[in-house]
Amino acid sequence: MFDHYSVLKTETIEKLNIRPDGVYVDCTLGGGGHSKEIARQLTSGHLYVFDQDVNAMESARDYLADYASSITFIPSNFRHLEEELQARGVEEVDGILYDLGVSSPQLDVKERGFSYQQDAPLDMRMNQADTISAYEVINEWAYEDLVRIFFRYGEEKFSKQIARKIEKQREKAPVTSTGELVELIKEGIPAAARRKGGHPAKRVFQAIRIAVNDELGAFLSSLDQAARYISLEGRIAVITFHSLEDRICKQAFKHWSTIPPLPKNFPVIPEEKQPPFTLITRKPIEAVEEELEENRRSRSAKLRVVEKVRPWSEEFHFEKGWKMT
């Protein structure tokens, strides 16, 4: 059975303003904790749930068995949000939730290769049907690409040194396990720096995981679809766990809720320039002490919520203008 602590559960459900007859989407089903809370509040309403991990979906299906008639399971990447909802005849929804990243079971099942704490094959695919795993990234990607992802997605200062160690090793034989990779990362980081800032492999593992699953690309592409799909007065809630996803969320929400620059002396703001969303959380909501005591992962969690106040206009499309800084 999937055992998963649902981060910021009470706060998220409260901010989603669930209507018993509403239509909701949980983009990241995982263990099903948030979904169960949403489903419990529905009478004639319906919940669509996405997860690209079929194992997660099968376990959550059991966990949610009491609410089966109110839930449609969609085993797909949430980057296909619009397409999958359209295929099921859904025209708009009243609330969408993203609780990003990996679930505890994905981290805990050693063979999935997400953890730097346990020796396992290099994998890290959330969707086990995907063709690129951590093995391909580590053994086949060019030195420059490794440096780029370690630096951008892991904010690792010693990206070049670590990539050089990997390059040297794979000239002799492929790197096949997380244990071998942890050793190479340690060798690439000077001893003094290795003792600071948590486990030395943490940042590089995060970077590889983001790259393998194209996590930022999927999130960016899904967000604009969510913005179009949500009904008036509907809300989008996002829980992020690291600064890169939080930056995307914060900037997208700001973009959707701000009047774009207008020519000087513009007499009135035309309707299509009026921002379609308003911020429900000016500052992100973080876990309270009680939750922090129960769950370590909640420490880095940030919840942001927006509400749709006007019809969507393509003027506010966010993905096209986003640049990684």
Ligand SMILES: C[S@@+](CC[C@H](N)C(=O)[O-])C[C@H]1O[C@@H](n2cnc3c(N)ncnc32)[C@H](O)[C@@H]1O
């Ligand atoms: C943090 S867990 C969600 C936990 C869930 N809210 C709960 O209460 O149990 C994130 C889940 O989202 C899934 N996921 C991450 N990125 C995804 C994507 N792009 N498309 C579909 N599912 C994704 C992962 O496979 C994982 O099961």
